[in-house]
Amino acid sequence: MRHVGAIAGRELRSLFVSPVAYAVLTMFAVLAGFFFLLSVQGFREAINYYQQIGQIEALRELNLNNQLIGPFIQVMWIVFLFLIPGITMGLFATEKTNGTEELLMTSPVTMWELVIGKYLAAAAFVTLLIAMMAFFPSLLFLDGDTPILGLIFGGFDLADPDPEGLQTLAGLLGLWLLGLTYAAVGTFASSVTRNQLVAFFLALALLLVLWLLSVVADLGVAEGAGGTTSSLSAVLTWLSTSDHFDKLARGLVDTRDLAYFGFMIGAFLISTKTSVESVRWR
Amino acid sequence: MIEADGITKRYGDFVAVDGVSFTAEAGEVVGFLGPNGAGKTTTMRILTGFLPATDGTARIAGHDIFGDPLAARRAVGYLPETPPLYPEMDVTGYLTYVAKIKDVPRGQRKAAVESATERCGLADVHRRVIGSLSKGFRQRVGIAQAIVHDPKVLILDEPTVGLDPIQIREIRHLIAELADPEKAAHTIVLSTHILAEVEAICRRVIMVHEGKKVLDKSLAELTEGGESLEDMFARIILREKEEAA
Numbered sequence: 448m449r450h451v452g453a454i455a456g457r458e459l460r461s462l463f464v465s466p467v468a469y470a471v472l473t474m475f476a477v478l479a480g481f482f483f484l485l486s487v488q489g490f491r492e493a494i495n496y497y498q499q500i501g502q503i504e505a506l507r508e509l510n511l512n513n514q515l516i517g518p519f520i521q522v523m524w525i526v527f528l529f530l531i532p533g534i535t536m537g538l539f540a541t542e543k544t545n546g547t548e549e550l551l552m553t554s555p556v557t558m559w560e561l562v563i564g565k566y567l568a569a570a571a572f573v574t575l576l577i578a579m580m581a582f583f584p585s586l587l588f589l590d591g592d593t594p595i596l597g598l599i600f601g602g603f604d605l606a607d608p609d610p611e612g613l614q615t616l617a618g619l620l621g622l623w624l625l626g627l628t629y630a631a632v633g634t635f636a637s638s639v640t641r642n643q644l645v646a647f648f649l650a651l652a653l654l655l656v657l658w659l660l661s662v663v664a665d666l667g668v669a670e671g672a673g674g675t676t677s678s679l680s681a682v683l684t685w686l687s688t689s690d691h692f693d694k695l696a697r698g699l700v701d702t703r704d705l706a707y708f709g710f711m712i713g714a715f716l717i718s719t720k721t722s723v724e725s726v727r728w729r
Numbered sequence: 730m731i732e733a734d735g736i737t738k739r740y741g742d743f744v745a746v747d748g749v750s751f752t753a754e755a756g757e758v759v760g761f762l763g764p765n766g767a768g769k770t771t772t773m774r775i776l777t778g779f780l781p782a783t784d785g786t787a788r789i790a791g792h793d794i795f796g797d798p799l800a801a802r803r804a805v806g807y808l809p810e811t812p813p814l815y816p817e818m819d820v821t822g823y824l825t826y827v828a829k830i831k832d833v834p835r836g837q838r839k840a841a842v843e844s845a846t847e848r849c850g851l852a853d854v855h856r857r858v859i860g861s862l863s864k865g866f867r868q869r870v871g872i873a874q875a876i877v878h879d880p881k882v883l884i885l886d887e888p889t890v891g892l893d894p895i896q897i898r899e900i901r902h903l904i905a906e907l908a909d910p911e912k913a914a915h916t917i918v919l920s921t922h923i924l925a926e927v928e929a930i931c932r933r934v935i936m937v938h939e940g941k942k943v944l945d946k947s948l949a950e951l952t953e954g955g956e957s958l959e960d961m962f963a964r965i966i967l968r969e970k971e972e973a974a
Contacts (some may be wrong), residue, residue: 450829450830453829457826458820459820484833502924545813545815546812547814548778548813549774550809550813550874553778553779553807554827554830555803555831557799727779727780
């Protein structure tokens with residue numbers, strides 16, 4: 448595994464001399480800020496709504512984690528859906544167009560070193576994105592009269608005004624795992640084609656299918672009556688990323704969900720290795 | 730240094746390489762000749778471990794290319810038809826990366842990169858980004874990546890294609906130097922279409938046609954009869970065609 452660092456390092460450096468990394472970082476910062484403001488706005492509206500209908504008890508029950516940070520993390524998946532394929536699309540596709548595939552495959556580098564090195568570069572980028580977006584919820588942890596807290600509460604007392612640190616971290620962990628899974632899917636998509644655009648759209652399609660599997664499962668339950676449909680729908684629901692992610696985003700850490708993300712990352716990296724190797728058998 | 734033993738590559742019914750065997754000693758420069766599609770590139774890709782053979786095997790510096798692929802690959806430097814370059818990297822950064830993945834020990838990397846840069850005449854451009862270099866310089870960077878780990882065997886696929894006459898002369902000079910038994914004594918296999926190139930730098934000629942080896946002689950033997958290499962090439966290839974017809 449001693450070549451992994453060299454391969455990941457080269458990949459990251461190339462990413463940061465290309466405009467793609469900066470375009471993605473800029474878009475991510477803007478979108479994360481936008482969605483955070485939307486979440487704040489939603490929270491304000493909840494306060495106004497309960498105030499108007501005079502539900503003082505409900506008003507006092509409002510909670511920053513469940514009504515603001517959770518929804519913010521949950522909506523960020525859609526940003527990842529579009530941006531992570533943009534990061535991973537070039538991983539293997541450009542090696543083919545540069546002709547550097549022949550350099551890699553004739554060097555004393557194993558397939559696993561190659562695949563893991565590439566993946567770690569993408570994973571490091573995902574980690575950077577998570578660190579960037581963690582800035583927004585961290586604003587809520589500031590003490591005293593800060594403008595952002597004033598904007599949210601507007602003078603109202605909550606029963607529980609302080610956000611929960613661990614619950615927030617659990618949500619970020621969920622988004623990080625989702626990003627790592629998306630990076631594995633994107634790495635695989637890049638390995639099956641020499642065209643970056645194809646890799647981008649293939650990753651997007653795979654990720655959408657993975658997300659929507661649980662919706663398909665729900666439809667199946669509605670139509671079918673027998674026990675067979677429900678076991679199929681259970682499998683589909685388990686395979687789908689959405690339920691696992693939603694639980695984590697709400698702050699519920701369950702080892703079964705963690706295992707799911709580990710399983711998906713492993714499965715797509717094994718597929719990537721097979722796909723890269725297949726060059727030799729064509 | 731190189732012992733190829735019955736290398737065969739089939740794609741379905743099509744036989745790209747058909748039982749090619751040859752050996753090459755240290756310090757030998759072997760010219761790999763043949764018309765387009767004769768199987769030169771495929772043979773080279775098998776020797777470097779890029780493609781598996783359907784049948785047969787080869788040993789590079791004593792390591793079987795399928796039994797001990799990593800050791801065999803460490804002993805080979807390879808310049809593919811298109812130099813394998815990352816356009817966004819600078820020359821030194823690129824060569825350092827290649828030295829890393831080719832297992833040059835950490836302490837020797839800087840010296841290895843400097844030596845390859847020097848030998849390929851890249852000292853003036855070592856901080857330049859590869860994408861901004863001319864074709865001749867890119868070809869030299871391609872050769873530099875092939876020699877940076879000081880391999881015993883060099884496999885060069887059309888090293889002078891697309892270069893101007895001055896650049897061709899420089900590359901040929903470099904190849905002759907790399908094979909010099911007094912200095913590096915690399916074993917070099919190079920493919921080319923340019924027959925004058927063979928006469929200029931190769932000591933041995935292997936001709937392949939339709940995947941088969943049709944000739945394997947030293948240059949001295951070949952030129953003994955006074956026939957030019959060009960006439961000989963045409964005679965062998967055309968005779969094969971007539972026999973086939």
